Amino acid sequence: MIQEPIISGKELILRINKLKKEKNAVILSHYYMSPDLQLKETAGGIADFVGDSLGLSVEAAKTTADHIIFCGVYFMAETAKILSPDKHVYIPDKEAGCSLASSITAADVNALKAKYPDTPVVAYINTYAETKAACDVCCTSRNALAIIRSIDSPEIIFVPDLYMGQNLAKQVKEETGKDLILWNGKCEVHEQFTSDMAKGLRMQYPNSEFLLHWEVPDTTVSDSLTNAGGVLGSTNDIIRYVGESSCTSFILASECDLGSTLKTMYQEKEFITPCIKCPHMKKISMLKTLEILEHIGVDKMDNFEVNLSTELIHKAYQPIKKMMEFT
Numbered sequence: 001m002i003q004e005p006i007i008s009g010k011e012l013i014l015r016i017n018k019l020k021k022e023k024n025a026v027i028l029s030h031y032y033m034s035p036d037l038q039l040k041e042t043a044g045g046i047a048d049f050v051g052d053s054l055g056l057s058v059e060a061a062k063t064t065a066d067h068i069i070f071c072g073v074y075f076m077a078e079t080a081k082i083l084s085p086d087k088h089v090y091i092p093d094k095e096a097g098c099s100l101a102s103s104i105t106a107a108d109v110n111a112l113k114a115k116y117p118d119t120p121v122v123a124y125i126n127t128y129a130e131t132k133a134a135c136d137v138c139c140t141s142r143n144a145l146a147i148i149r150s151i152d153s154p155e156i157i158f159v160p161d162l163y164m165g166q167n168l169a170k171q172v173k174e175e176t177g178k179d180l181i182l183w184n185g186k187c188e189v190h191e192q193f194t195s196d197m198a199k200g201l202r203m204q205y206p207n208s209e210f211l212l213h214w215e216v217p218d219t220t221v222s223d224s225l226t227n228a229g230g231v232l233g234s235t236n237d238i239i240r241y242v243g244e245s246s247c248t249s250f251i252l253a254s255e256c257d258l259g260s261t262l263k264t265m266y267q268e269k270e271f272i273t274p275c276i277k278c279p280h281m282k283k284i285s286m287l288k289t290l291e292i293l294e295h296i297g298v299d300k301m302d303n304f305e306v307n308l309s310t311e312l313i314h315k316a317y318q319p320i321k322k323m324m325e326f327t
């Protein structure tokens with residue numbers, strides 16, 4: 001453990017960036033990280049890439065870095081390892097989990113396959129590697145609709161996010177007549193954006209538009225978008241929508257720190273959020289990131305390194321590869 005936990009922010013940044021170069025490492029930072037971790041090195045921070053989970057893993061795979069530090073949650077670091085099997089991938093806190101990813105196992109997927117034989121299984125990227133390996137194709141919130149539309153089957157199993165599944169199912173049914181068979185997983189952050197909360201915010205901020213992530217409950221979506229403008233989609237859809245909208249005030253129904261990202265990108269616009277933070281994402285800190293860099297090449301890295309068997313990497317890569325044909 002680091003012996004001197006009180007280091008100024010500036011000193012931390014200097015040390016991290018120096019070690020990053022010495023050890024040929026890159027730092028990936030998810031949109032839900034705290035604002036200090038999301039600041040790019042080119043803007044005075046430490047991150048090399050800031051983005052969503054798949055986008056970050058794809059960017060890291062393209063680099064010549066030997067070491068990838070993923071400031072995000074564990075399933076994201078696993079995805080980076082699957083896409084960069086020859087690189088060392090680390091996460092600053094291996095306990096950084098996800099309520100969606102832990103809601104379903106490979107055994108659960110196999111039981112669904114036995115119950116619904118010949119029904120394709122689409123897995124949201126928010127699943128662990130073992131679960132992905134049992135599924136037919138992965139999807140992100142950005143390409144889920146396109147992937148489901150393209151599958152030639154009257155029924156499709158979608159796991160694990162119940163609310164995202166219900167939101168997708170409405171559009172898919174209307175457009176294609178296909179039915180989705182859903183799992184009861186929920187994001188513990190997005191499920192808190194209730195319909196009552198949306199109604200209250202709409203009354204308080206009548207001129208604002210809603211920014212809703214796919215993972216919020218379907219009743220919240222209908223109550224928000226029926227009576228106010230806005231968007232339902234992925235994090236990237238939300239970011240793009242704000243840039244294209246003439247509205248200057250938005251109610252954000254997603255992780256609180258996405259509000260910081262949006263404010264950095266669109267300083268002239270206002271973002272209102274109940275500020276619900278993901279407790280798993282908030283386990284990641286600059287100090288823990290520094291700890292990884294200090295130990296690379298010096299100590300065993302079991303506390304931080306993501307290790308997956310070659311067989312699991314191969315199996316979990318197949319549904320990701322299928323998904324990437326759509327991105």
Ligand code: SF4
Pocket residue numbers: 032073097098099100101126187188189190255278279280281
């Ligand atoms: S915000 Fe939700 S989906 Fe994302 S890591 Fe946290 S619990 Fe999982």
